[in-house]
Structure formats: structure tokens, C-alpha cells
Amino acid sequence: MNVWQLLIESFPRIILPGLAMTVPLTIFAFALALVIAVITAVIVYADVPVLAYIARIYIWMIRGTPLLVQLMVGYYGPSAFGIKPNGFVVAVIVFAINEGAYCAETIRGCMEGVSKGQLEAGYCVGLSYPKIMIHVILPQAFRAAFPALFNSMISMVKDTSLASNITVTEMFLATRQIAGRTYQFLPLYLEVAFIYLMFSTILELIQRRGEKRLGRYDRDVAGS
Template identity: 55%
Template sequence: MFSGRLWNIFIDSFPKMLLRALTGTIPLTVIAFALAMVIAVVVALVQFANVKVLKSFCRFYIWIFRGTPLLVQLYIVFFGLSKIGILLDPFPAAVIVFSLNEGAYCAETVRASLESVPAGQLEAGQCAGLSYLQTIFRIVLPQAMRTAFPSLFNSLISMVKDTSLSSCITVPEMLQTTKQIVAVTYESLLLYAEVGLIYLIISTILTKLQSIGEKKLNFYGRKEG
């Protein structure tokens, strides 16, 4: 049972955490994921086109960012680069790291989806007079993105939770605010459970949106079929 003091702390801290989610956690997620999707599509298309030199560069990029911990990447960009004169504010540093990290994972998802599109689709587009790029962007990529949608949305949900790591480089996001409140109240169990609840609420909303999106894509897919 909560005492009156604990209830007051819970009630007082909730709007502070939620506000920080709206002004820190969610903007960080949206900006970083949007950039990650641009990176993912470009990297996936380069590999799909099998451009030798560029493909090797893309594989190296994916190898580095999938093979090292996200937290280490944050430390390298924020703390490490300062040693060679590259000074970044916490938020831009987090955006760069999350974009590059998530872009590497999403690139593999998009690449696999591109390869799942029947080769005849590419040939049919070119036979219809479309250029290679027109065929890719008008025919192949839309089909691939429909296939990749569930996995990409799962990546988005994971990123919302992973942004909590940015508190380690003092990004003003939800977990960072929680740490500050804990430092004043010393109620770590209550407050960390509370911030976990907010993450759960956000993830549940996104999961519902994912379900709606998948149903609409399936409907349009059957309609086109």
C-alpha cells in the first residue's frame, strides 16, 4: 500500500515525466527514426543494385553498427570525439548515433524485403519503358516497404525504449528527468516503475497503430491483387 507521501510523489512526478516524454523522448525518436529510414533505404538500394565498391562500404557500415553496443557508440560520439576537437551537444549526438545504429538494422530489413519482390516485377517495369530507377521507386520499393512494415515498426517501438540510454550523455529525456526526481526524493523503486509505466503506455499506443497500419496495408494489398 502506498503511503500518502508516495502517492503525492507519484502524482507530482507523472506530469513532469510525461512532459519530458513529449518534449524529449518522442522528438528524439521521431527525428532519429526518420533519418534512419533514409539511411536504410539508401543502403539497401545500393546493396540491391550490387554496386561493388559502395556495397562493400555499406556492409562495413552495417558490420560496425550492428556489432558494437549502442551505449558504446553514444560514448564514442559524445565523449570520444571531443578529444579530437569535435564537440556536440547531447541531443544532436544522440540523434546521430540512433540514426546510424537504427539505419544499419533497418537497412537489412529493407534489403531482405527488396530481395523478396519477384524479379519479374523489375523486368516488367523495364519492358514497360520505365528506367531502372523509375521501376525501383514506383514498383519494387513500394512492394518491399509493405513487406518490411511490421519489422520496421517493431524497430520504431524498440527505439522509443532505447532512447533511455541517451540519459547517460545527459540528453534531457524522460529517464534523465526521472533520475533527477529520484535524486531529490530517494524513491527509486516507485519512480523507476512509474517511468516504466509511461514507456509501456507509449509502446502500447504504437503497437495499436502498427496493428491498424498492417490491416490497412493488407486490405489495399488484397484490393490491388
């Protein structure tokens, strides 16, 4: 079997785990990460007693330890209590917790960047603090954070290859298995690199569209 034939035959066997594992893992984990990030960012921004302290410890610990180690702890931790965890579920949770810490800082930074006057104006028209967060501060912060958040998401697509270490048969593990049988390491790794690139490119296109839509209020209207 020549190399080209191998690449063509292996393509579906790599991209299928990609569609079945890598993509859902990224989507679920990132969605959950955003929820964690917004809650954490608001808690730190508003300096909620006790909770802000806990949030800072969470960010500190997650950013200060390797993702691979976090995955291992997440996978083998439950075993200590006699629970055999599902690798995919652990991966979603660990990726979400990890990404949540980074995105929380991204969002909080952008919230700090929204001028204090916006908050004061909100008070003056009779809005409560939570309403100002929801209608004024968070939408503006989210707009500013959008490129950085997509950056994180694209990063995560590739980081999901680490989940192969906890039995999740995603694209990279599938590739490794084929390479192990055929000894065609370089062509197959280049092939999987190409597939990661495809996924990332799709995200970049979505990012560009999203930015255009969100840009209504802080870009000049075309032609005006």
C-alpha cells in the same frame, strides 16, 4: 509525502522531458534512419560497385558494436577535436546511424523477397531500373517490412533511455533524478515504465492503422 502523492506530483516532471526529448529524439532519429536504410538497402540490393562494399562494412560495424558504446564515441569523439557537442544532436545522429543499419537489412531482405518477375516486367514495359525501384520494388518491400520497421521504432523509444548517458535529460534521467532525491526508487521506476508503455501503445495503434491502409493490395477485400 506518501507514495501516491509522489507519483502524481512526479508524473508531469517525467512526462514533460518525455514529450520534450524522448518523443522528438525518436521521431527525428527514426526518420533519418529510414532515409539511411532505404539508400543503404538499394545500394546493397543493386550491388552498386564500391558503394555496396562500403554499405556492408557500415552494417557490419554498427551491428557488431553496442549502442551505448556508439553513443559514447559519438559524444566524446568530437571532444578530441575540441568541439563540445550537443547531447541531443549526437543522440539523434547516433540513433539514426544505428537504427539505419538494422532497418537497411530489414528493407533489403524484403526487396529480395519481391519476385524477380516484377523487375523483368518493369523492364519489359520500358521502365528504367530506378523507376522500377521507386514504383514497384520499394513499395512492395516497404509493405512487407512495415511490421518489422515498427518493431524497430518501438524498440528505439525505449533505447532512447541510453541517451541519459550523454547528458540528454530524457524521461529516464528525469526519473533517476527524482528518485535520487526521494529514495522512492521502485515506485518511480514503475511509473516511468508505465509511461514508456503508454508511448509504445500509441505506436502500436498507429502500426495497426497503417497496416490496414497498406493492406489494400495483399489482403482480401472485406466481404469479397
